[in-house]
Amino acid sequence: MRQKLYLLLPLVLICNLTLVAQKKLPNKKIFVRVYDATKRKIAKGKLHYIYKDSIVLLRNEKLTAIPVNRMSIIKTKRSFGNSIGMGAVVGTSFGLVFGYLAGSEGDFIFTRAESSLISGFLGLIAGSSIGGILGVIKHPKSFQIDHKPEKLLEFKKSISKRYK
Structure with missing residues (x-):
């Protein structure tokens, strides 16, 4: 039985690598969590784009736009x-x-x-x-937005410097 397992394991790994190689690897995006004024999480996902009055998050291959008037805190990285x-x-x-x-x-x-x-x-x-x-060790960063578009632009500048 053990010999069959040793023969089967490399075959499974090779098949897995060929399946992964066929997928196009996306650009590395930043994972963020967005909270409202009551510190309730309203959205999470990978940061796709930052506009002057909203952000767009990608989660489960669906884009979600969150307007700045709903945002109070943005936290980077996972919990x-x-x-x-x-x-x-x-x-x-x-x-x-x-x-x-x-x-x-x-x-x-x-x-x-x-x-x-x-x-x-x-x-x-x-x-x-x-x-x-x-x-x-990983120290997630927290950004106070407080429903202000100016602070969202500061967040955008800070993110663009840190994650190029």
Whole structure:
């Protein structure tokens, strides 16, 4: 069974690379979250364009225009919880696969399933911890717009300097 898995894994990776290579890679865009005066998130997505009186966000291949009179705060980058969640997913996945491949059926202490579950749990803890550390390090920026077009233009200048 293990030999079949070793033969199948490179084939799956090669097929995956050919599927990804056929997609056109978009330009790197900045992820932003937009909040209103009550600090409620009204939109999030990748910043597509900034006009003098609105911004356009791209999310799920749909464009959304948000007028400046609805904006109070714009925050760049993703939230702290997203970093922890992504770290947990990656750590758990890696742990499950590593534990399954490292375990053996005839082992005296752990079976493959038990080894996979233990490694998955350890990966969950490690991935969440690393995601939390990265969430603290990345420092999302917050811009006060306060429904003023002048501050939106300042945001545009600041973004264009920082992310070329």
